Amino acid sequence: MKTRGKIGGGGGLIGGCSSLGSLGLPAVFLLCIFFFFLGFFGSSLFSQQVETESSLHPKPRILSEKGYDPLPQGDSGDDFFTTIPFQILSWKPRALYFPDFATPKQCESIIKMAKVKLAPSTLALRKGETAENTKGIRTSSGMFISSSEDKTGILDLIEKKLEKATMIPRSHGESFNVLRYEIGQRYNSHYDAFNPTEYGPQKSQRIASFLLYLSDVEEGGETMFPFENGENADTNYDFRKCIGLKVKPRKGDGLLFYSLYPNGTIDPTSLHGSCAVVKGQKWVATKWLRNEEEYD
Structure with missing residues (x-):
C-alpha cells in the first residue's frame, strides 16, 4: 500500500499502470510506455495549438496600460495619446x-x-x-x-x-x-x-x-x-x-x-x-x- 501510494503521487498514468500487474511485467511496461508518449505528444500538440491561436489573434495593446508614457512633444504636438480605430x-x-x-x-x-x-x-x-x-x-x-x-x-x-x-x-x-x-x-x-x-x-x-x-x-x-x-x-x-x-x-x-x-x-x-x-x-x-x- 505504501509503494502504491508513492507511485500514485508521481502521476496518474504511472499509478494506473500499477493496477495492471495481473497482465505480467512486459505487458505492463509496454502499456506504461504507450500511455506516457500518448500524454506527452497530446500535451505538446495542445500547447502548439494554443500558441498558434495566440499569435494569430494577439491581444490588442491598450494605450492606458503602464509603459506607454507619452514622449516629449514638439511645439505643435500633443502631450497625450490619441486612439482613432480604423x-x-x-x-x-x-x-x-x-x-x-x-x-x-x-x-x-x-x-x-x-x-x-x-x-x-x-x-x-x-x-x-x-x-x-x-x-x-x-x-x-x-x-x-x-x-x-x-x-x-x-x-x-x-x-x-x-x-x-x-x-x-x-x-x-x-x-x-x-x-x-x-x-x-x-x-x-x-x-x-x-x-x-x-x-x-x-x-x-x-x-x-x-x-x-x-x-x-x-x-x-x-x-x-x-x-x-x-x-x-x-x-x-x-x-x-x-x-x-x-x-x-x-x-x-x-x-x-x-x-x-x-x-x-x-x-x-x-x-x-x-x-x-x-x-x-x-x-x-x-x-x-x-x-x-x-x-x-
Whole structure:
C-alpha cells in the first residue's frame, strides 16, 4: 500500500499502470510506455495549438496600460495619446474604414445645415465635355461649406480629428461637399484626382478623399471600387456598373482612400463611384485633401 501510494503521487498514468500487474511485467511496461508518449505528444500538440491561436489573434495593446508614457512633444504636438480605430479595407486602392468617426448628433446637425442650400451636383469637365453630354453621370444634390462657415463648430472638430487620422494638415483640405442621394440617384465610376492630360495643368492635386456617412441607407448607395486589386481593369468596363469592393454607408462612419501613389502618380485602382440608392436616402460629407494648401 505504501509503494502504491508513492507511485500514485508521481502521476496518474504511472499509478494506473500499477493496477495492471495481473497482465505480467512486459505487458505492463509496454502499456506504461504507450500511455506516457500518448500524454506527452497530446500535451505538446495542445500547447502548439494554443500558441498558434495566440499569435494569430494577439491581444490588442491598450494605450492606458503602464509603459506607454507619452514622449516629449514638439511645439505643435500633443502631450497625450490619441486612439482613432480604423480597419484597412484594401491596399489596392489604399482604403481605410473609420467606425463612429462622428456622433449621430453631429451627423444630423450637418444634414440640417446642408438642406437649405442643396443644388444639383456638378462635374469637373474634361476637354470636349459639356454639362449636356455628361448628364446622368452624377445625379445627386449637394452644397459646399467650410468649417469657418459652420457656427456650431462641428465641422471644425471633424477636421481636427481627420488631420490626426491622415497626418495631412487641415489647411490642405477643400471645403466639405455635403451630398444627398435619393432613390435611383448615383455617381458613375470616376477618379477624384485630375489627370493633366485630360483636365489640363493642375495647380495642386487631390491626394486622398474622406467620406463621412451622415445617414444609414436601407438598400443600395454603397461606395464601390470596381478595380480593387486589379479586378475588371482589363475588360471593357461599363462605368455604370456597381461592382467590386463595396462599402455600405453607416451613419457616423468614415471612409478614407488615397488617389495618388506615394510618388505622386494617380493610382488606377482608386476609381470609385456611388451605387444607386434603392431604398431610403444617402447623406455624405466629402472632404478632398490636396498636396498643396487649399485654394479657391
